Amino acid sequence: MIAITGASGQLGRLVLNQLLETNPASDIVALARKPETLSGYADQGVQVRQADYDKPETLLPALKGVKKLLLISGSEVGKRTAQHRAMIDAAVQAGVTLVAYTSILRADTSSLMLAQEHLATEQALQASGLPFVLLRNGWYSENYTGTAAMTVEHGALFGAAGDGRIATATRADYAAAAVAVLTGSESHAGKVYELAGDQGFTLSEYAAELAKISGKPVSYTNQSQADFQAFLQQVGLPEGLAQMLADSETGASRGELFDDSKTLSKLIGRPTTPISESIKAALAA
Incomplete structure (x- = not known):
């Protein structure tokens, strides 16, 4: 099963929509702080589960049976490092086999304020021992x-x-990259994509x-x-x-x-x- 955090957000919904084009709804897990916001997806057969970064006790149950996790970076700047670490800890306990994280372009060398929490999350993934792939959007x-x-x-x-x-x-372009990594036949573990x-x-x-x-x-x-x-x-x-x-x-x-590497278009095939x-x-x- 494939799970998406922040599934009720703008990027999350695009990922869900694209996954549903090629994958059974029952194999998709949509994680959101307020599951009721995804009732339309639940009606289609998607497994909608509560996952609240600020309530760590909700995270491990939300990942039951999940093999691949798309960790979409949270929206609360200043709180994201701790929130992401909580989800990573839960993914370790749940036995997730691949985490794809939506980071920021060249997070390891960027001087942008926004890059700080992304880099901290990348480092937490590295320390976790989980197989992961970085989607540096x-x-x-x-x-x-x-x-x-x-x-x-x-x-x-x-x-x-x-x-x-x-x-x-566009968000749809980046969503397509996430779907390609989550559903492709080749292994993306250990790769870093500058998108x-x-x-x-x-x-x-x-x-x-x-x-x-x-x-x-x-x-x-x-x-x-x-x-x-x-x-x-x-x-x-x-x-x-x-x-x-x-x-x-x-x-x-x-x-x-x-x-100008065109990594994104190569990954999504268009x-x-x-x-x-x-x-x-x-x-x-």
Whole structure:
């Protein structure tokens, strides 16, 4: 059986949907803090179980009979190291034979704030003795296209990435990589996959693409890290999230969100989704 943590999240649901295309529902275990949010999958025959990172006693029962585990990184920045370790400990006790973890691009050398908890989790996996594979996901296209309509409406995009190229892919692309690793005939244990989109873009190029597709003018304004963080807080983001995003954008200016190995497209057997297609989908929604 294959289990997915964070199955009620955006990436988790995409993984579930893709697994259901080729695997019996009864062989899939969807783990969530609130199982009721996955009732639609339970109706299809998926085994929906409670797994709450903050309630370690729920984790071992949730992994009963599971052989492969997709550990999707948690969303609570600052708490993830302890939460992930609890799940890894449960996986050891449950006899899981492979853990796939969604890390971050070049976690072992990245200077991004976001990389710290991912690296700590990678180290915990190494220490656990479990067979594991690292899916070092790059930036999601949705990190930008999620606000595409608003950006077009205001005709202005703000950031701190300078001329740094960002190689994004969609959540569905990264979900496909996870499914390939979990269901493929070859062994992926011990492998590290640096995953990113086939083609990168600067934020100036992204703004130009927004303008081209929408038919409305969109300009990009580059800011310092401090000014961009202040801007994000001004539009309503919590200080911690604004700090993390501004730090990531500055990292992008140094090339930390770019990779041209095309490892992701090779793993999923098709090109990654171009940013233009993601923009079109976002503006049509």
